[in-house]
Amino acid sequence: MTVQPIVDPPARLVDAVADARAAAVADAAADLGADVARTAVGEHLGAVAEGPGAVTHHFAATQLGYHGWRWSVTLAAGDDDGPVTVSEVVVVPGPAALVAPAWLPWEERIRPGDLGVGDLLPAGEDDDRLVPGYVSSDDEAVEEVALELGLGRARVLSRTGREDAARRWIDGPHGPASDMARAAPAACGTCGFFLQLAGSLKAAFGVCGNGYAPADGAVVAVGFGCGAHSDVVLESISPVAVAELVYDDGVDLEPVS
Numbered sequence: 001m002t003v004q005p006i007v008d009p010p011a012r013l014v015d016a017v018a019d020a021r022a023a024a025v026a027d028a029a030a031d032l033g034a035d036v037a038r039t040a041v042g043e044h045l046g047a048v049a050e051g052p053g054a055v056t057h058h059f060a061a062t063q064l065g066y067h068g069w070r071w072s073v074t075l076a077a078g079d080d081d082g083p084v085t086v087s088e089v090v091v092v093p094g095p096a097a098l099v100a101p102a103w104l105p106w107e108e109r110i111r112p113g114d115l116g117v118g119d120l121l122p123a124g125e126d127d128d129r130l131v132p133g134y135v136s137s138d139d140e141a142v143e144e145v146a147l148e149l150g151l152g153r154a155r156v157l158s159r160t161g162r163e164d165a166a167r168r169w170i171d172g173p174h175g176p177a178s179d180m181a182r183a184a185p186a187a188c189g190t191c192g193f194f195l196q197l198a199g200s201l202k203a204a205f206g207v208c209g210n211g212y213a214p215a216d217g218a219v220v221a222v223g224f225g226c227g228a229h230s231d232v233v234l235e236s237i238s239p240v241a242v243a244e245l246v247y248d249d250g251v252d253l254e255p256v257s
């Protein structure tokens with residue numbers, strides 16, 4: 001029997017394994033029925049001193065679906081002559097128990113592609129991908145010009161937001177390292193269907209405007225490319241060499257018997 005040396009608990013609490021087991025079996029019987037309860041509380045795994053008057057006994061939980069879990073029964077006693085009482089009976093995961101992963105707030109759980117039709121995903125006030133766009137004016141003329149310049153948004157991408165996006169796009173299926181790009185005859189940066197982005201990302205990215213291209217309507221890196229590049233021209237099809245026809249005009253004569 002293992003007793004953790006936290007405090008020196010009364011020996012009668014440490015020795016009260018049978019009392020602790022009986023409490024666990026009674027608790028199991030309430031949930032699982034008497035027949036199952038008799039086998040649901042397994043071997044005694046040890047005891048842990050919780051304080052000067054409390055000890056927790058652990059028993060292996062052997063009911064189905066609880067591999068690695070343990071019954072935990074805390075016994076207490078007031079003074080030397082006081083009765084041993086059961087404070088708590090619970091089933092807790094042991095070191096080898098299969099348990100659910102740690103809880104994560106939903107905003108940390110959500111992954112790209114999880115957003116469905118009609119779902120809302122607000123960017124938080126402290127989202128470091130966004131920064132305030134501009135200070136609005138009460139002059140309508142100024143506001144019109146601001147909208148034309150693309151400033152009519154409360155928040156715009158921050159440097160962090162732009163760098164995140166650029167990294168995703170470069171590493172994504174329309175980046176220069178994709179299989180399609182490596183097999184392409186030329187890059188998007190020289191393609192007539194390439195629509196350059198505005199802003200600081202324009203040197204590296206654009207949108208494909210070729211309805212026959214697999215990336216039509218998507219952001220493509222200048223180093224991406226595909227077989228529908230505007231400079232691709234079909235070589236005139238070289239005539240298939242036709243072998244000179246050979247006739248077998250020989251006559252096999254069979255002797256007439």
Ligand code: SF4
Pocket residue numbers: 186187188191192193194195207208209210213214215216220224225226227228229230
């Ligand atoms: S057609 Fe191909 S090469 Fe041209 S922009 Fe689109 S993806 Fe790039």
